[in-house]
Amino acid sequence: MYCLFLIFGMFLSDVAFSLENRSPEKELESQRAEFLRIEKQVWSTSDKDFATLIINLGDYPLVPYLIEKKILHGLTTKKVDQVSAFLKEYKDTPLERRVLRPWLRYLAKKNRKSLFTEFYAPMGDIKLTCRYLRYQLEDNVNKDQLYSQVADLWNVSKSQPKDCDPLFKKWKADGQLNEELILQRIAKAANGGQYSIIAYLRTLLPEDKKYLADLWYKTRKSPSTVKRLNVFKGHYPYIETEIISYGLGRLIWRNKAASIKTWERAQKKFTFTDEQQAHVANRFAISMAISRHQDAEYWLIKSELLEQDPEVLRWHLATLLKEQKWPSIINLIEKASPTLTRAHDYQYWLARSYAELGNDYKANELFKQLAGERHYYGFLASARLEQSFNFQNQPLVIEKEVIERLKQLPSAKRAFELKKLGRFHEARLEWRFVQQQLDDQERLASAVIASQWGWHDQAIFTFTNTGYLNDVNRRFPMAYSDILTKEAQRNKIDPEWAFAIARRESSFMSDAVSSAKAFGLMQVLPSTARYLEKKRVSNRALMNPNTNAKLGNKYLRYLMDKVDNNTLLATASYNAGWSRVKSWLPTSETVGADLWIETIPYRETRNYVKAVMAYKQIYQHQLFEISDSKTPQPIGNSVFGELVQMQIPITVGD
Known part of the structure; x- marks a missing residue:
């Protein structure tokens, strides 16, 4: 007071x-x-x-x-x-x-x-920052340092607010703008930025360099520009080769034959830096691997010779998996940098390759190392060994005095009350401030407090950020249990699947809104809700856990009907859409589910499916723990027991 x-x-x-x-x-x-x-x-x-x-x-x-x-x-x-x-x-x-x-x-x-x-x-407000720097420049306060800050504000890939114009005008008048900065900003604007500003930036260049701005603009708008090598005059070769390598990195996704031919011609006319060559090879390799181009392996190997890129190595593995070249997979993993291949996925596929080639001893040794851990590949390994899953559950114990002391912090009290009033954004800001004041042990205590308050998303995020991952029940809570269980049963789907989807989609944050404008607990799109309900459903309604769970589970049922009740394909469809998943199905013969998952072309969907399957296994175990059943579930009937036996068909549903 x-x-x-x-x-x-x-x-x-x-x-x-x-x-x-x-x-x-x-x-x-x-x-x-x-x-x-x-x-x-x-x-x-x-x-x-x-x-x-x-x-x-x-x-x-x-x-x-x-x-x-x-x-x-x-x-x-x-x-x-x-x-x-x-x-x-x-x-x-x-x-x-x-x-x-x-x-x-x-x-x-x-x-x-x-x-x-x-x-x-x-405070991260560009308009206010520009105003402050302008006032400081007017007062001649530490100009050299201010000039550097203004340059950083100006040299960005998009237009800055008009409030910054007086500042930039003063900065330019003081002779601080140079050709190097202008060309840097043009490159940023072309390479994924607001390329419409290039026309303005072009006016700032001297006459002999305006053509470089034109090349950046045309290549950004139409990558096929690089096919016309005669427009690259060679007056400023480093910049021109940068434009060509950038353009080829985009053209390869549209016209592979033209890209390869242009690259061959370009190398005869220009000298490209090692970095530029690596960029082109990287883009060519990944694009061809995703599209299953006949030259994919050639470019993957070429790219790996130029640089050890984790994404290229991953796609090299995926390419070999698609063709089931087990000896080549072993060779790839054992020769690549151990820094990369010590990861769970490479160790699993090394084991799988040995198993396919009949070397059960080596395969089982690797599977055993993975099976002791709680993750997608650990569960796969356990299922292949037909041994019980290790959930590594170690509930965190915090002294009651610590819990009560933290609850009395003013910001903690404000966070609690804001949450009670449904003002989740403000509550999270207060809670974040609380955590900034705490040491590591106190932050863990704050995760326990959030869990006690039913603030599951904050508990989950805090456990993740602190690196304490073995409090399984708090990291995978049975949140909104009545709602999710009821709607899952109504739609004849596994409750553990509904929990897993909600956990992955929102971490049980009922007011979550994605960049794609999906809403709520199960991240339902307004268009999906409208299709399911045959009428418009407001965004506010989608934030209601009851409505969201109803629609999310209804959509899961819809997808299950599309894919002959294949939970794996329905999970992928929930993330990427059924039409895309249909295009990813095998073309000639069935493939193992684990192999199909590993070769999903979208990284987001690939990781999503792995996470949901692992979460589903955890929730299946938790539901069993609270059930009346005293008979352990056979491994073969578990989520991953079924997964290692599953074959993905050539066609499903309609």
Whole structure:
């Protein structure tokens, strides 16, 4: 309440102040309701009445959010003392940023240079950063250091806000812009950036170099430009070869024959750096491996001779797996860098190759090393050895005193209350701040607290970030158990599969929104929801765990019907879409499920399927543990027991 006196103390003289040190637990619910009531009145309440209302809330953790809202309503420089007091009281917390950002924007709008400079702190806001640097340059403060910062702001792959134009104008006027920076920015804009800005950047180049901007622009827009080598004049060979290698790296995905021919011609006309040659070989190798081109292995080997790239090695393995060249797989893995091939996937396929060639001793030795671990390849190895899975469950034990102490931290209290109110974004910001203040052991304790609160996504993320992975029940909670189990049973699918999908999709974050605009627990797309329900389903409804679980499980059932009840193919379809999965099916004969998974062309889907299968095995075990059954499940009936026996057919469903 110290901050309250500083901000509204002038109005407190007539207010009877009575406040206990700590609100009893039973009062929290009524305080919560009162908070929501006051929140609706903040803007229409006088400062004096507001102060009274705040005091009556006692030590309710979210009082600062009401004060923040009051301060920001009708910002004026007359509030400088209130803002200053608030920022001091909540320095470095999420509350500081909630007030500081709009305060700085207000000062910038009013061009209050002195106050802006006094209050400024970096917060990832480009507009505010540009304003601050501009003010500093105007005052001639440490110009050399400022010039470097401005160059970094200017030299990016996209347009910066117009608020930065005055800063850049001053920087250019001081003679800081040069051809090297311009060409660097053009390359960035072409290579995955906002290439439309190249037209503007071209105007900054001298006449003899404008053609380089044209080449970058045309090659970005149409990679086939590089086929016309006559337009590459050779005046600036290093830049031109950079454009050619970039263009070929894109053209190979569209026209392989033309790319190979152009590369052969280009090498006769230009000298390419080792890095450029490695880039071209890398792109050629991966593109051909994915499309199963007849020259794939040639380019894979060529690329590996130029550099040891993990992605190329992985695709070399996948290419050999598709052709089931078991001796070549052994040769590839044993000759490659041990730094790369010590990974679980390479060791598994080394074992599989020995097994296929009849060397059971070597195969089983490798399988045994993997089988003691809890991951996709460990479960595969255990199933092949027909031995029980090792779930490595070691529940974390934290002293109760540590747990209770952390729960009393102001930000922890605020995080808890924000979560209770369904304000998950703000809650996560507060919780992240809590964790930044903790040592490693305390962070583990915070994971336990999050689990106790039913905040499963935060528990999962914290266990992952701290590297403590063996608290299996907390990392793989039976979250939303009633909902997921009911909907799985309604749609006649395995509950463990529904849990696994939700765990992979959102880590049980009910308000999760992906970059593809999939929503909620099971990351359902609005278009999918509309198709399933035959009507529009709002984004808000998709955030509701009940609605989301209903639609997610219904979609799993739909996919199962498409793929003849093959859970593996349905899992891949949930991530990549049924039409893509259909195109990935074998063309001539069935293949083992593990081999098919390893050769899925999309890295995201490949990793997704592996994760969901492993999670499904874990949840199958957990469901068995809480069931009434006393008879251990046969390995052959387990998720991975079935997986190692499964063959992926040439065609399925419709």
